[in-house]
Amino acid sequence: MIDWVSWHNHGANKSGSYDCACKVVRTNAEWDSIVTPLEKRYLMFNVDTAKAYIGKRTQVIVTLYDSTDTPITDDDITINLSLENGSAFFYTSATANIATTTLTLSAGKATFYVSSDTPLETWLYATAASSSSKYNYTSAKALLLIEELPPWPIIGSAQMLDSDCDNIPDKLQIILTTSYQEGQSFQSVSFGYRGDTVQVTEASIDDSLLTVSFTPKDNAIYANPEGWITLESNISGKTETSQDIYTDGISPTVLSLSVLERSESATADKIYIQFSEPISAPGTSWPLALFDADGNPLSTTPSVTNSKIYNEEMNVWEWTVSFDASGNSVITEGMRGQLLASATITDKSGNGISTVCEPPILPFTLKILPIPLKYASISDADGDGLAEHVVMNFASPVDSKHAPDSISVIFGSAVPETLWTSALDWSQDRAEAVAQMPSPFKFGNTNGNYSGLSSKGGDLIGAGLLTQHKGSGANYEKDSTLAEDLTGPIVVAGSVKNAGTFLSLLVEASEPLAIGDTLQTLIQRERSGPIGVAAYRYNLATSSFTMLYDQDAETAVQEGDRIRFAPEDASVFLDKSGNKPSPENPWATVSGSGNPHITFHVRPHKPVSDISSENAESCESDAPPFRLVVLNQETRKWDFYEKNTFLFSTDTNAYIFEGMLYDIDMGIPRGTSVGTSPAWKLVQFQFDIPFYTNLGSAVNRFKQDFSLTPKYLSSDNKVVMRLQWLTRCTQGLVAENGRALGTGAYIAKIDIDAKFIPDETLGEDIVKRFSSKDSYTKTQTFGIRRIK
Ligand SMILES: [Ca+2]
Ligand SMILES: [Ca+2]
Ligand SMILES: [Ca+2]
Ligand SMILES: [Ca+2]
Incomplete structure (x- = not known):
C-alpha cells in the first residue's frame, strides 16, 4: 500500500531548508502517526x-x-x-x-x-x-x-465652520492645549480640503482659541467636512509641528422639498426633504413650518406615520404624511416649507440646527415618477464601427409630463464611458424613443460590463446600462435598464513579429470574439486592397488572436500596414452576442516588435541569359561592368547608379536591358502608417556578389555600397532593383581580366548587408528598432549562352 502525504512547507522556516518535504511517498503508513505542521x-x-x-x-x-x-x-x-x-x-x-x-x-x-x-x-x-x-x-x-503634553501649544481639537450660512466651509477653529507663551508664536495652519492642501499664515488668537479664515477653491456645498490639519509654531526659534484631524462643526440644513404626484391608488402622501449632509434618523416628528404659495404661514402640522432615507447619495429623506379628515392632501405643489428651529435634526457629528443661520423658505416641487424602462440597445447604425445609436422601450406610453429630462448610457468594457443626451426621438405611440448620442462611444467601446436577463427573453452579456433622469434635488428620480450590445467588434491594434520564415500577427479586438463561418475572411489588409489576409493557422484567445503566415505571401501584413475585420457576413469573427463587424469598421495600424526584417528575392532575371557580342548601344570599352538600377517610386523611372553615383533616369517602358540581369526585389518594413514617411531615413546596403565558373574560377565581382532613400519604397513597402552586368563592345560579357565568357553554367555568391538609419524624430522604441541590421546570403547558379 502506498499513500501520498503532503503538507505545506509554508513557514517551515524562512530559509526554506526543508522545501523538499512537500510530497512524501510513504509505504505501510500508520495514519495516526502523520502530523501536519501548522502553517505560520x-x-x-x-x-x-x-x-x-x-x-x-x-x-x-x-x-x-x-x-x-x-x-x-x-x-x-x-x-x-x-x-x-x-x-x-x-x-x-x-x-x-x-x-x-x-x-x-x-x-x-x-x-x-x-x-x-x-x-x-x-x-x-x-x-x-x-x-x-x-x-x-x-x-x-x-x-x-x-x-506628557509639551510646554507649547499643540492642537487640542479643531472644527470646520461656515460663518456666512452658505453651507460652504470658510473658518477653521482650533482649541490649543495651552496658549502661546513668551518666545512662542503661531506660524501657519495647513489642512486638507477635498483633495487640495490649504495653507493659512494669518490667524486670530484669543488665549487658547485659534481661528483661521479661508476661501475654498472648490465652492460646492460641503456641510460634513473632515480632514487632516497641521499646526506650525515658532517655539524659541525652532519650528514645532502638531498634527491632528478637524471635524464637522457645520449645522445640517434643508436644500430642497418635494411632494410626490398623487396617484389614484394613493393612501397617503409622500414628502421628500433634501438635506445638506447625511443626518441621523429623524423619527416621525414633522420638521418644517408650512406656508401657502403666497408665503402666508399655515398652522397645519402634518401627521407623520413614517420617515426613511430615500436617496442616500443625495441625502433625501421620505416622510409619509396622512391625508386630512376629508381625504385631501395636506401638502401640495407650490406650498412652502422652512426648517423649524425646534426640529430634532442632527448631522452625523451631532451638530443640531443652527442658531445663527436663518433656514431658507423653499417651495414644494412636484415629484414625478418616470415610466419604467423595459428594454434598450446600443448599436452602430451608421456602420463606422463606433456605437452611437440608442433605442429604449418603456413599460407604457410616455406623455411629455413623464418623459425623462435626459438619459445617460454607460458602455465600453476596458474603460467604460458615460454619455448623456436630452434629445430623444419618440415613436408614434410614445412607447419607444431613439437617441443619437451627440458623439459616439470611443474607438474600441463595442461592449459593456453588464449582464442579466433581457425583458425580450434570454440572457444579455456585454450589455451597457441606460438610465433615465428626471427632476433635481428632492424631486430627482432615475430608472435604469440593461442596454443590449448590438455593436460589432472592431480591431483595435495589431503587432507583427518574426517567427522563422513566418510572420506572427497578434490582432487585438475590442471585445471577446466568437467564431462564425470559418470559410470567411479573418481580417483585411488596406494596402493594395482591401484584401483578405490568408493564414496557415490562427489561434483565438478571448479578445485577440494570432495569425501565422509566410512573410513572402502576397497578402502578408507588415509593420505599418492597416488591418480591420472583413465587414458583415464576410467575417469569420463575431462578438459574443452574435454581432458582425460594421460595413465600414475602422482600420488599425500594425506595429512591429523585434528588429525589422527585410525580405529578399534575388535571382537571375532569366535562368539562361542570351548574350550577343554585337552590341552598339553602350559600347564603351573602359566602362565599369556593373550598374545598379533602382525603380524610383516618385518618378516611376529607372534610376541608374554606377559605383554609387547617380548616372541617369529612363522611362521603364523605353529601356531594354541588355547583358546579364539580376533581379533584386525587397520587402522593407515601413515601420509607420501607410502613406507616411518610413521609420528609416536610409537603408545602407553593402553588396558583394562574386561570380565564378562552375569549376570555381573567379570571373568577376560586383562590390558596391548603396544608400537607399525612401523615394524607392513603394506604397506597398517594396523596393525593385536590377543588377546589370553589361556587355563589352564586340566581346559580350567579359571577365575581370578582360577575357570573354563562353556559354556555360556560372555561380553567383550573393552577400547583402543592410543597415537601417532611423528617423530620429520618432519615438525612442521605434528609433532603437530601426537602428538594426539585416543580411542575406545565397549561392545561385545561372546560365550564359552566347548568340550571334
Ligand atoms: Ca461659508
Ligand atoms: Ca455638518
Ligand atoms: Ca457609428
Ligand atoms: Ca459588441
Missing part, C-alpha cells in the same frame, strides 16, 4: 514605535503576512489589542467615541487609533483572538510611547 502566519504593525501625547490619538495599522512576507487577504481573523503594562484606549477611527479591544481584519488589514490619559512606555500587542487548527499566528508587537 505573522501579525505585524506598520510602526516600531507608536507615539502620542497624552489624550491624543495615534494611528496604527496591523497586517497579516505569511512566512514569505506576502500579505494574506483571505484570512480575516479577529484580533485582541493589549498592553504589557498600563492602560490605553483603542478606537476604530480618529473620531470614534467608543473604545474597543477587539478588531476584525478586512482584506488582511485593520487600522486603529490608540490614546492614553497617562504617560506610558510599554509594549503594544495585537494577538489572534482564537487559535486555529491550520495556522499558528504570531502576535504583532510595537513600543507604545505616550508622552
Whole structure:
C-alpha cells in the first residue's frame, strides 16, 4: 500500500531548508502517526514605535503576512489589542467615541487609533483572538510611547465652520492645549480640503482659541467636512509641528422639498426633504413650518406615520404624511416649507440646527415618477464601427409630463464611458424613443460590463446600462435598464513579429470574439486592397488572436500596414452576442516588435541569359561592368547608379536591358502608417556578389555600397532593383581580366548587408528598432549562352 502525504512547507522556516518535504511517498503508513505542521502566519504593525501625547490619538495599522512576507487577504481573523503594562484606549477611527479591544481584519488589514490619559512606555500587542487548527499566528508587537503634553501649544481639537450660512466651509477653529507663551508664536495652519492642501499664515488668537479664515477653491456645498490639519509654531526659534484631524462643526440644513404626484391608488402622501449632509434618523416628528404659495404661514402640522432615507447619495429623506379628515392632501405643489428651529435634526457629528443661520423658505416641487424602462440597445447604425445609436422601450406610453429630462448610457468594457443626451426621438405611440448620442462611444467601446436577463427573453452579456433622469434635488428620480450590445467588434491594434520564415500577427479586438463561418475572411489588409489576409493557422484567445503566415505571401501584413475585420457576413469573427463587424469598421495600424526584417528575392532575371557580342548601344570599352538600377517610386523611372553615383533616369517602358540581369526585389518594413514617411531615413546596403565558373574560377565581382532613400519604397513597402552586368563592345560579357565568357553554367555568391538609419524624430522604441541590421546570403547558379 502506498499513500501520498503532503503538507505545506509554508513557514517551515524562512530559509526554506526543508522545501523538499512537500510530497512524501510513504509505504505501510500508520495514519495516526502523520502530523501536519501548522502553517505560520505573522501579525505585524506598520510602526516600531507608536507615539502620542497624552489624550491624543495615534494611528496604527496591523497586517497579516505569511512566512514569505506576502500579505494574506483571505484570512480575516479577529484580533485582541493589549498592553504589557498600563492602560490605553483603542478606537476604530480618529473620531470614534467608543473604545474597543477587539478588531476584525478586512482584506488582511485593520487600522486603529490608540490614546492614553497617562504617560506610558510599554509594549503594544495585537494577538489572534482564537487559535486555529491550520495556522499558528504570531502576535504583532510595537513600543507604545505616550508622552506628557509639551510646554507649547499643540492642537487640542479643531472644527470646520461656515460663518456666512452658505453651507460652504470658510473658518477653521482650533482649541490649543495651552496658549502661546513668551518666545512662542503661531506660524501657519495647513489642512486638507477635498483633495487640495490649504495653507493659512494669518490667524486670530484669543488665549487658547485659534481661528483661521479661508476661501475654498472648490465652492460646492460641503456641510460634513473632515480632514487632516497641521499646526506650525515658532517655539524659541525652532519650528514645532502638531498634527491632528478637524471635524464637522457645520449645522445640517434643508436644500430642497418635494411632494410626490398623487396617484389614484394613493393612501397617503409622500414628502421628500433634501438635506445638506447625511443626518441621523429623524423619527416621525414633522420638521418644517408650512406656508401657502403666497408665503402666508399655515398652522397645519402634518401627521407623520413614517420617515426613511430615500436617496442616500443625495441625502433625501421620505416622510409619509396622512391625508386630512376629508381625504385631501395636506401638502401640495407650490406650498412652502422652512426648517423649524425646534426640529430634532442632527448631522452625523451631532451638530443640531443652527442658531445663527436663518433656514431658507423653499417651495414644494412636484415629484414625478418616470415610466419604467423595459428594454434598450446600443448599436452602430451608421456602420463606422463606433456605437452611437440608442433605442429604449418603456413599460407604457410616455406623455411629455413623464418623459425623462435626459438619459445617460454607460458602455465600453476596458474603460467604460458615460454619455448623456436630452434629445430623444419618440415613436408614434410614445412607447419607444431613439437617441443619437451627440458623439459616439470611443474607438474600441463595442461592449459593456453588464449582464442579466433581457425583458425580450434570454440572457444579455456585454450589455451597457441606460438610465433615465428626471427632476433635481428632492424631486430627482432615475430608472435604469440593461442596454443590449448590438455593436460589432472592431480591431483595435495589431503587432507583427518574426517567427522563422513566418510572420506572427497578434490582432487585438475590442471585445471577446466568437467564431462564425470559418470559410470567411479573418481580417483585411488596406494596402493594395482591401484584401483578405490568408493564414496557415490562427489561434483565438478571448479578445485577440494570432495569425501565422509566410512573410513572402502576397497578402502578408507588415509593420505599418492597416488591418480591420472583413465587414458583415464576410467575417469569420463575431462578438459574443452574435454581432458582425460594421460595413465600414475602422482600420488599425500594425506595429512591429523585434528588429525589422527585410525580405529578399534575388535571382537571375532569366535562368539562361542570351548574350550577343554585337552590341552598339553602350559600347564603351573602359566602362565599369556593373550598374545598379533602382525603380524610383516618385518618378516611376529607372534610376541608374554606377559605383554609387547617380548616372541617369529612363522611362521603364523605353529601356531594354541588355547583358546579364539580376533581379533584386525587397520587402522593407515601413515601420509607420501607410502613406507616411518610413521609420528609416536610409537603408545602407553593402553588396558583394562574386561570380565564378562552375569549376570555381573567379570571373568577376560586383562590390558596391548603396544608400537607399525612401523615394524607392513603394506604397506597398517594396523596393525593385536590377543588377546589370553589361556587355563589352564586340566581346559580350567579359571577365575581370578582360577575357570573354563562353556559354556555360556560372555561380553567383550573393552577400547583402543592410543597415537601417532611423528617423530620429520618432519615438525612442521605434528609433532603437530601426537602428538594426539585416543580411542575406545565397549561392545561385545561372546560365550564359552566347548568340550571334
Ligand atoms: Ca461659508
Ligand atoms: Ca455638518
Ligand atoms: Ca457609428
Ligand atoms: Ca459588441
